[in-house]
Amino acid sequence: MTTVETRLTEFTDNNEKPVGYGRMLRKEDPRLIRGQGNFVDDVNLPGMLHLAILRSPMAHARIKSIDTTAAAALEGVVAIVTGADLAEKGLAWMPTLSNDVQAVLATDKVRFQGQEVAFAIAKSRYIARDAIELINVDYEILPPVVDVRKALDPDAALIRDDLKDKTNNHCFDWETGDAAATQAVFDKADVVVTQEIIYPRVHPAPMETCGAVALFDAVEGQLTLWSTTQAPHAHRTVYALVSGLPEHKIRIIAPDIGGGFGNKVPIYPGYVCAIVAALVTGKPVKWMEDRSENLVSTGFARDYIMNGEIAATKDGKILAVRTHVLADHGAFNGTAAPIKYPAGFFGVFTGSYDLEAAYCSMTAVYTNKAPGGVAYACSFRITEAVYLIERMVDCLAYDLKMDPVELRLKNFIKPEQFPYTTKTGWVYDSGEYERGMRLAMELAGYDELRKEQEEKRSRGELMGIGVSFFTEAVGAGPRKDMDILGLGMADGCELRIHPTGKAVLRLSVKSQGQGHETTFAQIVAEEIGIPPSDIQVLEGDTDNTPFGLGTYGSRSTPVSGAAAALVARKVRDKAQIIASGMLEVSVADLEWEKGSFHVKGDPSKSVTIQEIAFKSYGAGDLPEGVEGGLEAQICYNPSNLTYPFGAYICVVDIDPGTAVVKVRRFIAVDDCGTRINEMIIEGQVHGGLADGVGMALMEMIAFDEDGNCLGASLMDYLIPTALEVPDWETGHTVTPSPHHPIGAKGIGESATVGSPPAIVNAVVDALKPFGIRHADMPLTPSRVWETMQGRHVPSI
């Protein structure tokens, strides 16, 4: 991290970037730093109309009537559309990504505050807003179900009376592991620690809100949708299934995306409304939600109440983990996860430890809150799983009076145990956990920190050191197990080398800031020997890229990254045959050196990839059986997920007078296997660490007893600024994935997953003198203060 200071006045020339991995400036930056990005709200089409959505002020209410007369009469208004209008077209409801249904516009009743009720189409953004103010909805207020613990009470109001035969608010049950075997281990354990752990509802809140521009060409029957989507191809298929439009007449364009973090995976009613509006008016229509709409209605994350139990011997050998989870899924189950995994990948709650048994049972319920359930860089619920195990391990350390690092080191899965099958059936591909943990301790100066803490404690100062160690499971996924709404999670990829040796790579994934245009060019450059500056990466346009499931769950590098490497190898194999013809030797007599083939033993006889490319399209015969051109397309089906891991150490100071937590230092050691561009990797880690500070200390979507969302603006939903986060200290180890073609693992969400427990563990550690073993996030000053009250207050 100090390398930047030494090269402060140097300019980097990307054209000098040789083939291969390593630091390279991003290819997307020149347009973005000039204000020349192209985000959805930047799309302006001739004659474009604007759409605004009227949302429910109530959490649970029956719609008695909707009067649109005044709104429709407003000058500049083109149309007002209600749920009844959509119902006539069979479009009032749509499927969610979890095989539930969700109202596009409410027809019968509203089920959460902020739910879509009607929309206005008008000539300007402002008039559309004026119009929805004039729509008069008569509601009959129903009792809201807000407290998740009371959702299954016999007298709880029924939320989903739209579902046939539904009599309560039960959403689903799920379990994993072996209940009986786990009970047997718990029975024999010396020590059992139990702790209720709450992961509150939080929101990804990307800086760009969600929106779309819909254009329908009635003559061609062609729909084009510019949309804030992380998964353009999957969206296209769902729109085809919902709308009845043929899929070849639907084109989804995801231009520059201003951050996603999972928020832009689901299909929201607003997108469907924009499509309907374009169909109804015959004009292009733009819908951009405002920040409040984004926070109250789009995909939230977490909202798990986890009862954790951990069993161990008295000298600290962890034997088993067990948990029951109460999951709040809001009014509709909008979880975006592989369909066989209703709790995402929560099954990795066994963490990085070699256990004898594990078991989890889960009850998911409906409440009168916004739908969603997986978002915010969580790798499909691995944030919750890692938080549970890493808090439980610290609770165990507290009870055993052991150092939390020592306890972890004692229980890690050993390098020689990989591939390691967990007690819940996950096959961890590779890992060297102790090495990462020891590096983090070294970077942190762990022993000195403990000494400093001891000294400060003797003076009544509150300093905490928190540790977490996580294993992620990313890169969904093998299609035998994983699909979303029946779409297997494999990714297509196409590479075209042009006659002059310049290349275009077409991807199914879609960057929201991760730097795909750069990283993927480097992957291909490494394989085919063409400089990354000569490789154009295209994505986010379903008409011009092969099918694939999109970017979320840190899957781009594990899945599409593998596809890019393999498609480049396929092209190289063809290039080798053409080279054999050019050099008049057999294929077996050629050797590849980055960028050219030469005759074995005679490097002077060689042809470059650029020369081969020209030959492939050029005059004269090619070797027998070889078609002209130098292009290939593949579809990569991963054989397993990849399992990145990391060791994090956080140092906090708490003001004993105000209970304000200051994150003084944060040391993050990550292992994502082979590293493609360390600058981008470090950036991914930094961003996730700041997310962790937000979740641990500030962020929460809370509701009052009437179901009003209390986090409906950025004045109420607090996101860290530069003042709340430290300068990050990062390190890394490299343990390649054995099954990934270039050994890479995902990195996009590691820090979001790994950092909250490190921070909470640090705060709890600081509060040890008060006899505190656990406190729930977000650890705001008032919460920390309350936690401190009624306990032994150290002398200051």
Next chain:
Amino acid sequence: MKVSMKVNGNQVDEEIEDRTLLVHFLRDQLLLRGTHWGCDTSNCGTCVVWMDGEPVKSCTVLAAMADGHDVRTVEGLEQDGQLDPVQQGFMECHGLQCGFCTPGMMMTARALLDRNPDPSEEEIREAISGQICRCTGYATIVRSIRWAAVHEASTKQGSNS
């Protein structure tokens, strides 16, 4: 109503609806789309532009209030085909990922460096604390602005010697 102002050095005379916010005037009427709209409540700072050299949040400034004033946006940072050192710094130090907060961050950074050519890390953090970035965790933004400061200093030194 009619408004007249300078935008990035160019005289602009436009007819607007009275209530038009500056951010929408810049984006939708002048088609300067580098300035972004992120929160409505002056919290996120993706809409920061300059008015008479001062950074303002253009989502809470009426276009009418800019009448007769001098506005500068991200599109005005690059001069005569030369990137501003702040822009260069953001590229060199990975100060951006999705790029949505970047224009606002860079406008604040430029204003800071004009007042304080050698800001400390703490001063930089304070200066950008009215703005939110969800991608970078801020450290690389701080480094980007330091890069610009050091580079500007060395360029000036070079031209003096």
